[in-house]
Amino acid sequence: MRSHFRSKYQLSEDRHQLRSAGGKVSLPKELSKMIHPENKTKDEGFNLLSAFQGLSFSTAALTQSKHGKSPTPTNRESCRIIASGTSGSRFLGPGQPKVLCTTAAGTVVDGKLETVKAVRKRGVDGRVRGFEEIPHTGRNGWINLLKFWRENRFQQLHLHMERTFNALGPIYREKVGTLSSVNILLPADISEMFKSEGLHPRRMTLEPWATHREIRNHRKGVFLKNGEEWRSDRLQLNKEVMMSAAVRRFLPLLDDVAKDFCRLLEDRVEREGRGAEEAKRSLTIDPSPDLFRFALEASCHVLYGERIGLFSSSPSLESQKFIWAVERMLTTTPPLLYLPPRLLLRVGAPLWTEHATAWDHIFSHAEARIQRAYQRLSSSQGSGTVAAGGLYGGVLGQLIEKGKLSLDLIKANITELMAGGVDTTAVPLQFGLFELGRNPEVQDRVRQQVKRSWAQAGGDPQKALQGAPLLKGTIKEILRLYPVGITVQRYPVHDIVLQNYHIPAGTMVQACLYPMGRSSQVFEEPLNFDPGRWSVSREEGQRGEVMGFRSLAFGFGARQCVGRRIAENEMQLLLMHILLRFHLSVPSSEDLQTTATLILQPKTPPRITFSKL
Numbered sequence: 060m061r062s063h064f065r066s067k068y069q070l071s072e073d074r075h076q077l078r079s080a081g082g083k084v085s086l087p088k089e090l091s092k093m094i095h096p097e098n099k100t101k102d103e104g105f106n107l108l109s110a111f112q113g114l115s116f117s118t119a120a121l122t123q124s125k126h127g128k129s130p131t132p133t134n135r136e137s138c139r140i141i142a143s144g145t146s147g148s149r150f151l152g153p154g155q156p157k158v159l160c161t162t163a164a165g166t167v168v169d170g171k172l173e174t175v176k177a178v179r180k181r182g183v184d185g186r187v188r189g190f191e192e193i194p195h196t197g198r199n200g201w202i203n204l205l206k207f208w209r210e211n212r213f214q215q216l217h218l219h220m221e222r223t224f225n226a227l228g229p230i231y232r233e234k235v236g237t238l239s240s241v242n243i244l245l246p247a248d249i250s251e252m253f254k255s256e257g258l259h260p261r262r263m264t265l266e267p268w269a270t271h272r273e274i275r276n277h278r279k280g281v282f283l284k285n286g287e288e289w290r291s292d293r294l295q296l297n298k299e300v301m302m303s304a305a306v307r308r309f310l311p312l313l314d315d316v317a318k319d320f321c322r323l324l325e326d327r328v329e330r331e332g333r334g335a336e337e338a339k340r341s342l343t344i345d346p347s348p349d350l351f352r353f354a355l356e357a358s359c360h361v362l363y364g365e366r367i368g369l370f371s372s373s374p375s376l377e378s379q380k381f382i383w384a385v386e387r388m389l390t391t392t393p394p395l396l397y398l399p400p401r402l403l404l405r406v407g408a409p410l411w412t413e414h415a416t417a418w419d420h421i422f423s424h425a426e427a428r429i430q431r432a433y434q435r436l437s438s439s440q441g442s443g444t445v446a447a448g449g450l451y452g453g454v455l456g457q458l459i460e461k462g463k464l465s466l467d468l469i470k471a472n473i474t475e476l477m478a479g480g481v482d483t484t485a486v487p488l489q490f491g492l493f494e495l496g497r498n499p500e501v502q503d504r505v506r507q508q509v510k511r512s513w514a515q516a517g518g519d520p521q522k523a524l525q526g527a528p529l530l531k532g533t534i535k536e537i538l539r540l541y542p543v544g545i546t547v548q549r550y551p552v553h554d555i556v557l558q559n560y561h562i563p564a565g566t567m568v569q570a571c572l573y574p575m576g577r578s579s580q581v582f583e584e585p586l587n588f589d590p591g592r593w594s595v596s597r598e599e600g601q602r603g604e605v606m607g608f609r610s611l612a613f614g615f616g617a618r619q620c621v622g623r624r625i626a627e628n629e630m631q632l633l634l635m636h637i638l639l640r641f642h643l644s645v646p647s648s649e650d651l652q653t654t655a656t657l658i659l660q661p662k663t664p665p666r667i668t669f670s671k672l
């Protein structure tokens with residue numbers, strides 16, 4: 060069993076780990092080696108080179124504190140007095156008691172800054188600690204799994220991580236069932252993780268998803284593929300969803316759907332709202348069902364080039380079923396991650412059946428849409444939406460026209476884009492409306508900028524977004540506090556050192572975004588909703604905050620979210636049109652309780668008051 064999982068997760072032999080721990084550790088290779096020449100592009104929307112530019116953070120970030128001075132321990136940094144022979148001694152080993160503070164910039168030992176680079180090379184006490192010495196939450200994965208089930212930790216994983224970092228420090232190991240990981244949260248460590256991701260970066264494979272494809276004989280798309288297979292699909296998808304030219308094509312489509320959403324909401328506020336004057340009415344609702352419909356309508360418009368009529372008076376039951384199916388698929392994924400899916404399949408576990416049925420529904424929905432769009436596109440007239448540069452048949456139309464991917468692979472990838480494109484944007488929009496509603500001053504600031512920019516843009520949505528950087532900051536801020544995925548994982552292709560511990564190649568390392576976003580070691584006043592913290596002037600001037608490797612909700616580098624440009628523009632456009640028409644407030648400004656299915660969601664969707672401006 061041990062050797063099976065060791066080979067599955069590409070872990071080195073324990074013996075080898077122990078032997079190599081004190082010995083030579085290969086440091087990250089040159090950045091240029093990670094970027095294949097073929098991947099280089101001048102595209103400003105998605106440039107692999109610029110995707111990796113964050114890696115040039117090092118010298119400034121490593122030698123300066125946030126305030127430009129060498130850091131001395133303050134109560135904002137995590138400081139531990141570690142005495143040899145105590146349980147904490149595993150951090151420093153034998154010797155005199157030491158004060159160890161970890162900062163994003165480096166490690167402070169006895170009041171002196173040891174830059175991360177120096178510490179990495181020789182360790183705090185002259186040697187790098189072994190993998191086994193990393194603080195952990197218990198060696199027995201099965202006992203941990205039991206605890207997870209009993210205490211319902213799957214749904215509270217983000218809070219469990221936050222608590223564990225507070226207790227164990229900025230790095231810990233965790234084994235739950237068959238799944239082992241090293242968890243980190245400091246940007247300097249996260250950058251190290253990404254630097255060692257190699258040419259074909261790998262995330263944790265979602266085994267239940269992969270098993271579903273295998274037993275149903277479906278092809279896999281980029282989400283589930285690895286190696287050269289992943290890369291060749293991904294390069295084709297990038298051209299249709301990530302590059303600037305693609306964004307220019309689909310942005311007006313997203314804008315249309317966002318405007319329709321607001322028109323409908325306006326009608327509803329007028330019809331059902333309170334207030335004597337029709338023009339000034341307000342309505343308090345849970346907007347989440349409408350936001351899901353918006354996200355599905357927007358996805359279909361961009362992917363298939365056609366509207367599916369979810370804003371009509373009688374939206375189809377089929378679409379509603381698709382939304383439910385995605386929700387079931389996401390909710391049933393986390394508990395299945397820790398058990399071998401094929402075993403569950405063999406014993407006919409209800410959880411597995413529910414999961415597979417949800418996927419079947421997603422596939423049949425996508426299949427029907429793809430067939431329709433394919434027939435439409437291959438009919439002699441051709442059709443689509445008029446966009447910059449001619450008729451646009453959506454991402455599907457572009458892929459079919461280019462002919463670089465087989466129809467099977469196009470289907471596999473479009474289905475993944477459909478499955479990944481609805482909840483991921485609808486849920487942050489719920490959080491966003493709530494935060495803007497409970498922070499009226501922030502809301503006014505963003506609205507003022509949006510109004511100015513909209514007036515100057517002459518109806519061009521792209522120009523309007525470019526002139527309102529606070530909107531982009533708002534999205535970053537929402538995803539900092541409520542990251543859709545609470546972790547991003549990688550398997551380093553060579554041994555690395557994190558927090559002075561040796562991490563063998565092939566270990567699953569997780570950047571824990573939820574605890575990072577709320578850590579005062581990483582962000583000033585982390586619980587404040589402050590879109591301005593991401594503005595360039597604030598980043599580079601004023602507070603001298605180094606923001607590299609802090610905004611990672613879409614992942615990073617060549618394997619970052621392929622739907623990123625769709626998601627960012629879709630969410631910004633909707634918020635822009637809402638802010639132009641409504642004032643937002645909330646009946647209760649209590650913090651939202653959150654729950655982690657595969658994505659982070661509010662336990663109960665927040666109610667929002669929309670008042671016509």
Ligand code: HEM
Pocket residue numbers: 262281282283293475476477479480481483484487538542543544546547548611612613614615616617618619620621622623625626
């Ligand atoms: C706020 C919205 C979204 C967030 C925060 C988000 C987040 C992420 C993250 C963290 C990853 C992993 C990246 C990595 O490993 O570095 C990812 C991958 C992916 N996302 Fe998204 N996503 C969002 C929206 C979307 C949308 C709208 C789509 C589809 C239209 C989509 C499709 C995908 C796919 C297919 C992958 C796999 C890419 C690959 O492995 O090459 N996502 N997303």
